[in-house]
Amino acid sequence: MTKPPRKPAKPLLGEAEAPIRSRPRKKLDPAQHQLTLDPMPARIDPCLALLKPRPPKxxxxxxxxxxxxxRLAVHIEPKGVRILTRGGHDWTARFPAILAAAKRLPVSTAILDGEAVVFDELGRSDFGKLQQSLGGEDGKRISWESVCMVFDLLYLDGHDLTETEFTARRHLLEGLVPAGGEEAIRLSEEIEADGDVLLRIACEHGLEGIIAKDRNSTYRSGRLGDWLKIKCIQSDGFLIIGYEKSTASFGGIGRLLLAARKSNELVYVGGVGTGFNERSAAELRQQMDKLIIDKPAVDTGRCAY
Known part of the structure; x- marks a missing residue:
């Protein structure tokens, strides 16, 4: 025979007429660890692309x-927006259109990684036009034409994303800066294509080259191979036919203008803005200033010396 259940010694919920109360809440211990948001860094050294001859597979x-x-970093905070160069210089006032676009983004705090560019009539980024918009010789003008092509998101609404994989950062960036926008802050879109095919098409359209990024990589400052750059113009022998001035670059040289021999004539092939230090740039500038001629050796379509 089944035994009936035992009666509890006391009612489960106490007396029916007695109110039910939880335990008194303890006061917070100020010494106890609290969950906090990541502090927004004043500056993050950029991840740089390593030069390679061919696209990766x-x-x-x-x-x-x-x-x-x-290269620019756009810092957005409730107290305002800062636009920093790769070297950490504050150029906020020099990019008013980018500044205004940053203020309109639907975000409280963020750090965007991108590139300030000026487009030519065919929609290609033109470094010479960018330098001219910033002032040419004095280098202190305001550039209303500049657009920031953003390609990474390093901080968002109190969270440091540098330890987050690239795919996730891109997903968040695309939610903040949608593709196909016409603002002064635009998304540098990912292109689904074979690297070799994309490089060939980029070169046919007169672009500088392409960038490859490891989808699984975190954001690491420096040139460590997580990002790769493949240029249309590889190593070769070129003639220096002039230079563009810049007060922000070594020796006042923003970029050397280069030409190559094709049959019996010189053809302008582009420019290079890196590869020399302050001393070599100053020496090169001194030598070139002694060789100024009245008529350009090659038509570059740029304001050069």
């Missing part, structure tokens, strides 16, 4: 156009 690589401009 494999689905882990995402491809973008290589923009020819100035």
């Amino acid at each position: 494999g689905r882990q690589w995402a491809f973008e156009v290589k923009w020819d401009g100035y």
Whole structure:
């Protein structure tokens, strides 16, 4: 025979007429660890692309156009927006259109990684036009034409994203800066294509080259191989036919203008803005200023010396 259940010694919920109360809440211990948001860094050294002769293979690589401009970090905070150059200089006042676009983004705090560019009539980024818009010789003008092509998101609404994989950062960036926009802050879109095919098409359209990024990589400052750059113009012998001035670059040289021999004539092939230090740039500038001629050796379509 089944035994009946035992009666509890006391009612489960106490007396029916007695109110039910939880335990008194303890006061917070100020010494106890509290969950906090990540502090917003004043500056993050940029991740730089390592030069390679050919595009990498494999689905882990995402491809973008290589923009020819100035690297920028756009810091957005409730107290205001700062636009910093790769070297950490505050150029907020020099990019008013980018500043206004940053203020309109639907975000409280963020750090955007991108490139300031000026487009030519065919929609290609033109470094010479960018420098001219910033002032040519004095280098202190305001550039209303500049657009920031953003390609990474390093901080968002109190969270440091540098330890987050690239695919996730891109997903968040695309939610903040949608593709196809016409604002002064635009998304540098990922291009689904084979790297070799994309490089060939980029070169046919007169672009500088392409960028490959490891989808699984975190954001690491420096030139460590997580990002790769493949240029249309590889190593070769070129003639220096002039230079563009810049007060922000070594020796006042923003970029050397180069030409190559084709049959019996010289053809302008582009420019280079890196590869020399302050001393070599100053020496090169001194030598070139002694060789100024009245008529350009090659038509570059740029304001050069």
